[in-house]
Amino acid sequence: MYENWPLLRTPTLLLGDFLKTAFSNSNGGRKFRILEIGAGTGGTTKHIIKYLRSHGIPFEYVLIDISTSLVSAAKKKFKEMSEVLDIEKAPKWEYENAFHMIIATNCIHAIGSLNQSLVTLNKMIREDGAVVLVEITRNMFWLDIVVGLFEGWWLFEDNRTHALEMKAAGFREVLWTDGESLESKTVWVIAAFKSSPPPPPSLPPGETKNPTVKAAVKIVVYKTIGDTKIHADVYYPLNPVPTHKKPPIGNYVPDCPDFSRVC
Structure with a gap:
């Protein structure tokens, strides 16, 4: 359902474009480390890996899930590193400040404490990194009926406020997709950055x-x-950023009218 349903397929494609744009505009030719949370059956994984490889972007991909059976299936399906991990617990030391990008598609809602999980993710990304989530942000009662048969659908125990919760977890900058269509208001791509972008250079008088x-x-x-x-x-x-400085990955993504900012 998650892989082929148009409502969710579209933001997955947008997620791929986001990663490609961010990594393509980076300097140094380094290999980027990507962590996917709640990889599940691998619908998002398959698209992202194929898409980034087709554009020649060097990366290392790590998949984690709380389900042992799903992780075992992922190891057979993908060559990338896979393991069982609970993001509501403190991360392993080798995962702290380790990833350029952490992504999750329709996963973060299925946890008890959203704040605790986001704090964990914030510890796992580098200073120039970002966490990007694809999440349904409106109540869909038929989805509750179908997926609600699984216990994980009802694990939340907090009074969460969606994207705004990411600011409380310590992220300095939070952006999300927006639009006038019902689909745009139903599913969001939410990007949270560990550091704030530098202020734009000042302009000479009269400009x-x-x-x-x-x-x-x-x-x-x-x-x-x-x-x-x-x-x-x-x-x-405008005056270019000095080449000896390494701005956050979020600065590599161009301005887009479909993103809103939390101040």
């Missing part, structure tokens, strides 16, 4: 920044006809 593009704007007079001056807007890139 303004267009809020829709990452560029500086300077108004100049390019022609005069009689007493009439004809003006032109000249756009040019």
Whole structure:
């Protein structure tokens, strides 16, 4: 259901694009470490691995799940590292500050304490890393009837507030997809970053920044006809970030009108 249902297939494709964009714009040619939480039957895993490989992105992929049987099946299906792990408990020392990206598709809701699990994930990502979740954010009663037969569907014991809970868990920046369609309001791709993006460089006097593009704007007079001056807007890139600094992965993802920010 999760792999082929269009409502969930679409955000999985968006998740792949997010990872490709973030990793493609990085410098250094390093191998990125990705951790998938609650890999389950591998629907998301299969797409992400194939998609990143097709774009030549070097990565190491680790799958974890609380189910021993699902982890055993994943080991047979994928060559990537798989193991049983409960994210409501403190992470193993080798997993602390170890991953560039942690992803989870329709998994985080099936836990007792959302805050405790998010705190654990925050400890597992690097300072320049991010946690990206695909989650249903509206009540779907037919889904409760179908999946509600499994005990894990009802494990939550807290009064969670979805994306806002990530700020309480220590993430500095939280973004999520948005839109006017019912589907956009039903399933979100939520990205949380461990560190805040650096402030944009200041502009020289007399120059303004267009809020829709990452560029500086300077108004100049390019022609005069009689007493009439004809003006032109000249756009040019802002001052680049020094190459010796390593900004967070979130800075590599371009601005998108479908993302909102929690301040």
